[in-house]
Amino acid sequence: MLDTASPATKAPAASPAAPPAARPSLLRREALAFALFVFFAIAPALAQIGAEGYLLSLVVRAMIFAIAALSLDLILGYGALVSFGHAAFIGIGCYAVGILMAHAVPDAFVQLFATLAVSAAFAFVTGAISLRTKGVYFIMITLAFGQMVYFLTTSLAPYGGDDGLTLPTRSLVFGSDVLENDLVFYYVVLACLIGVYGLLRAIVGSRFGRVLRGTKENPVRMQAIGYNPYHYQLAAYVIAGMIAGLAGFLLANHIEFVSPAFISWQRSGELIIMVVLGGMGTLVGPILGAVSFLFLEEILARITQDWKLIFGPFLVLVALFARGGILGFFRRAK
Amino acid sequence: MYTTLILVQTLNGLQFGIILFLIAAGLTLVFGVMDFINLAHGVQYMIGAYFAFAFASWTGSFWLGLVMALPAALVFGLLLEAVVFRHLYDKDHLEQVLATFGIILFLNQGVKVVWGSSPLFVPVPELLQGSIVLFEGFFYPVYRLAIIAAGLGVAALLYVLVNYTRAGMLVRAGATNAKMVSALGVDIRRLFMIVFGFGAMLAGFAGAMVAPILSVEPGMGDNLLILAFVVIVIGGIGSIRGAFLAALIIGLVDTLGRTFAGDVLRLFMDPGGASTVGRAIAPMLIYILMAAVLFFRPAGLFPVKR
Numbered sequence: 001m002l003d004t005a006s007p008a009t010k011a012p013a014a015s016p017a018a019p020p021a022a023r024p025s026l027l028r029r030e031a032l033a034f035a036l037f038v039f040f041a042i043a044p045a046l047a048q049i050g051a052e053g054y055l056l057s058l059v060v061r062a063m064i065f066a067i068a069a070l071s072l073d074l075i076l077g078y079g080a081l082v083s084f085g086h087a088a089f090i091g092i093g094c095y096a097v098g099i100l101m102a103h104a105v106p107d108a109f110v111q112l113f114a115t116l117a118v119s120a121a122f123a124f125v126t127g128a129i130s131l132r133t134k135g136v137y138f139i140m141i142t143l144a145f146g147q148m149v150y151f152l153t154t155s156l157a158p159y160g161g162d163d164g165l166t167l168p169t170r171s172l173v174f175g176s177d178v179l180e181n182d183l184v185f186y187y188v189v190l191a192c193l194i195g196v197y198g199l200l201r202a203i204v205g206s207r208f209g210r211v212l213r214g215t216k217e218n219p220v221r222m223q224a225i226g227y228n229p230y231h232y233q234l235a236a237y238v239i240a241g242m243i244a245g246l247a248g249f250l251l252a253n254h255i256e257f258v259s260p261a262f263i264s265w266q267r268s269g270e271l272i273i274m275v276v277l278g279g280m281g282t283l284v285g286p287i288l289g290a291v292s293f294l295f296l297e298e299i300l301a302r303i304t305q306d307w308k309l310i311f312g313p314f315l316v317l318v319a320l321f322a323r324g325g326i327l328g329f330f331r332r333a334k
Numbered sequence: 335m336y337t338t339l340i341l342v343q344t345l346n347g348l349q350f351g352i353i354l355f356l357i358a359a360g361l362t363l364v365f366g367v368m369d370f371i372n373l374a375h376g377v378q379y380m381i382g383a384y385f386a387f388a389f390a391s392w393t394g395s396f397w398l399g400l401v402m403a404l405p406a407a408l409v410f411g412l413l414l415e416a417v418v419f420r421h422l423y424d425k426d427h428l429e430q431v432l433a434t435f436g437i438i439l440f441l442n443q444g445v446k447v448v449w450g451s452s453p454l455f456v457p458v459p460e461l462l463q464g465s466i467v468l469f470e471g472f473f474y475p476v477y478r479l480a481i482i483a484a485g486l487g488v489a490a491l492l493y494v495l496v497n498y499t500r501a502g503m504l505v506r507a508g509a510t511n512a513k514m515v516s517a518l519g520v521d522i523r524r525l526f527m528i529v530f531g532f533g534a535m536l537a538g539f540a541g542a543m544v545a546p547i548l549s550v551e552p553g554m555g556d557n558l559l560i561l562a563f564v565v566i567v568i569g570g571i572g573s574i575r576g577a578f579l580a581a582l583i584i585g586l587v588d589t590l591g592r593t594f595a596g597d598v599l600r601l602f603m604d605p606g607g608a609s610t611v612g613r614a615i616a617p618m619l620i621y622i623l624m625a626a627v628l629f630f631r632p633a634g635l636f637p638v639k640r
Contacts, residue, residue, distance in 0.1 A: 076428075082427065082428065129625065129629055132628075132629065132632060133628050133632045134632070136365075136371070136427070136567070136571065137567060137628055137632055137633070137634075139427075140563060140564070140567040140624065140628070141624070141625055141628045143560065143563070144564070144621040144622075144624045144625045144628075145621070145625065147560070147618070147621045148618045148621050148622065148625075151614070151617040151618045151621075152614060152618065154617070155610075155613050155614035155617075156614075157610070265560055266556070269373075269431070269435055272428065272431060272432075273431075273432055273435055276428045276429065276431070276432045277432065280428070306443055306446070306447055307443075308439040308440060308442065308443035309440055309443050309444065309447070311436070311439055312436040312437060312438070312439035312440030312441075312443070313436060313440055314436065315432055315433065315435060315436030315439070316418055316432075316433045316436040316437060316440075318432060319422065319425065319429040319430070319432040319433035319436070320418075320421055320422070320425075320429075320433065
């Protein structure tokens with residue numbers, strides 16, 4: 001699954017962050033990611049010791065947002081496309097589950113298919129329009145589409161409108177409610193995270209990924225050597241949207257509740273924060289960012305209800321002093 | 335009867351647009367001159383409202399509160415600039431987003447700690463209470479008219495400042511090509527500090543003005559910030575004139591849309607469906623407008639020439 005044969009290992013020059021000389025072994029290169037995945041894999045056992053289901057639930061949430069942050073990083077970190085409406089895709093995933101559930105279609109695969117299809121269609125249409133603009137205008141037009149989805153869901157009166165919709169059950173797999181078991185669901189989410197990581201690793205390392213990064217560095221040059229940046233960016237946008245849709249599908253199943261609040265512009269902002277906080281343009285960074293964002297939030301909230309007084313300045317300090325986010329900070333400390 | 339409703343809502347839309355302009359003016363200059371994404375501009379508006387509340391209840395006079403809130407908002411803005419923003423100019427947009435997002439979290443929580451989380455109310459000043467009859471059967475609250483008047487006054491003042499003073503000339507030049515202005519020996523950082531402080535004061539003024547008609551509460555600036563961004567993008571980044579026109583358009587479209595979308599749709603479809611679809615479409619209208627404008631004019635309606 002983790003691409004041993006990926007051309008990434010043969011393309012040292014493409015990423016400025018990668019050391020040019022020695023090609024590190026796969027294990028070494030992905031050490032941090034493996035460490036994170038192992039931690040996730042044994043976290044349920046640790047949580048048993050702590051005897052607190054809430055920790056498990058927190059890690060599931062962190063993994064789901066890691067998936068969303070990873071998808072955003074594909075276009076943000078590798079394509080320099082700052083989408084400020086990425087939460088819309090999470091919303092599409094959530095509401096695909098919620099609406100189908102309300103119409104007595106609880107099958108996980110049908111819901112997942114709907115999620116991916118609608119996310120892809122929405123990403124294709126809005127991406128095709130948004131990509132006509134550049135820079136700050138791109139940020140704003142993606143925000144506009146995000147807000148449209150947000151307000152659309154607030155007006156879905158049959159599905160709860162502003163108040164959201166409580167799901168009767170988690171999605172059924174071949175008619176079985178196996179996902180109701182928290183531990184099973186946990187490992188399903190972990191498998192999705194690892195799968196998404198592997199997929200993105202393959203994409204980033206492929207020719208497609210190199211064209212995407214080349215476009216980020218210098219779109220004119222890419223055009224000059226015969227690529228159409230627009231098509232590559234649009235394809236990346238659609239892939240990112242579908243993966244974020246998957247995160248929404250998982251999120252709805254995790255909290256068994258869907259609400260317009262998941263789609264507000266603040267949520268899109270938080271996804272950007274997670275990516276930048278962890279270290280964008282890497283695949284471990286977004287996971288680190290999502291995990292540290294949610295854990296910090298949780299820990300600080302346990303210390304004081306005014307945790308934002310600490311968390312806010314922390315983000316400022318990261319922006320001022322940690323170039324490349326947490327990952328960049330550690331790289332320099334080494 | 336229906337004409338009256340349209341007139342009232344048009345005035346409401348104008349008033350909303352004026353408030354949006356006061357917030358967007360500072361934002362577009364900071365953005366245009368320094369290429370700086372300040373998500374925390376919305377909290378300046380909130381801070382202005384809280385200052386107005388605090389000073390008004392301390393002195394017992396709305397007017398004293400308003401007068402004192404302005405310099406307080408200015409000082410607060412300059413303080414933020416000195417402590418945080420100054421160090422972010424050389425960073426890229428995403429680091430600016432990260433830092434200013436942190437400031438939003440901090441200040442939204444900060445006002446909660448200082449003033450509590452429940453909404454606060456500022457009484458409408460005696461002089462501006464009640465409604466006046468504009469013509470037979472058409473009443474309108476005096477205070478809202480006063481907001482429109484004050485906003486138009488500020489817009490006129492800004493127009494003069496930007497177009498007929500030396501500082502204004504530098505700001506315009508800076509919005510067009512900051513590097514060139516800097517190379518000509520102008521201290522662009524100091525210029526920016528002035529613009530920033532002034533923008534913070536304008537946003538604070540908007541907050542102080544709406545305090546008597548809206549509740550003052552934490553997070554009140556968050557959604558207005560997004561609307562202000564919509565305004566400056568539609569107007570063309572760095573353009574005061576664009577911001578003014580776009581703010582009025584957005585104010586009118588949003589207010590009239592929320593009132594009349596259902597009625598307009600009723601001309602084409604059955605009443606039940608029309609009101610449902612109308613309610614869904616109304617809040618999306620301005621975003622549809624923004625997407626459409628950017629589609630046809632990717633640099634806004636009044637792009638600053640570069």
